[in-house]
Amino acid sequence: MANLHYIPNWFFGFNIAFEMVFMLAAALIALYSYKIYKISSQREIKLFGISFGFLSASYFVSSFISLFFASALEGNTLCITIRRILDAQNIAVAVYIGLLLLGYITLLYTTLKLERPRIYGLLILLTAAAINFSFNKVFMIYFISSLALLFVNYHYYMEFMKRKNTNVFLVFWGMFFLFVSNVIFLLQTAQTSTYVISHITELLGYCFIVASLIKVIKNGKEKKQT
């Protein structure tokens, strides 16, 4: 048995609101990517949209888990537990972890510009095996997502160095905050402050990414009018 998250009592409710915001932000990115994919038929855009689709679904499941399965611990703390029995809670947690990791691995696969679907399959299988055989599954989940985001960050850093434009700059910082948020989860102890800080950092990340998306949409509308 392991605890996936430690949530301070006072933050309960806020965490669900945060996750709903993340879900909407990721869904917006996924839907706009789909719109651009319909126009351009570019594979990378489709994969990018799918990765945020997975992330959006993972936030939805996460808020569902927080709402229905958070159990009380001592000292004004709630926790989400991973147990070894097959029940609704564990299925929901497994779905959440699966969607979260699929999201980050798809994003990694997209930004690495890999062409072969077999490599994608290999990344997923290696991730599943690493979590399954790990003694500390929670650590392994956030270790893998942090590692994937580290490579994604490197990609956006290189993109920013190449283009030096505001949109890439915003996406780079957005991805950086998502990375930091995952690292905070990776280092989490029974201290509940890490959960709060991680959520705030993730919110910052999505603010930057959505700001970049809004700039792209606005720019597109202006170009159409002229």
Add this chain to the structure above:
Amino acid sequence: MEKKRNRLEIIRDILKVIKEKNGRIKPTHILYKSNLSHQMMKEYLDELIAKQFVNELELKKGKTYEITSKGMQYLEEYNTVVNFTNAFGLD
């Protein structure tokens, strides 16, 4: 020296050439106007047919390529597509 064109720019250039010839063009004209090798042009045309941006027609005067409404939409929305791919590092 001009920078190397990326994939999206090459697709735009091919579609633009077809559009400027009233929507229908022979492959030799595409080759001449789009500044690509024969092999590259063939690969791009195959991709454009698969993505339904152009149709291949077998006419009496030989093979001809015709731009589709999807191809026209790509040209109209090209700037939006490029802004998006640039912002999210997807080209």
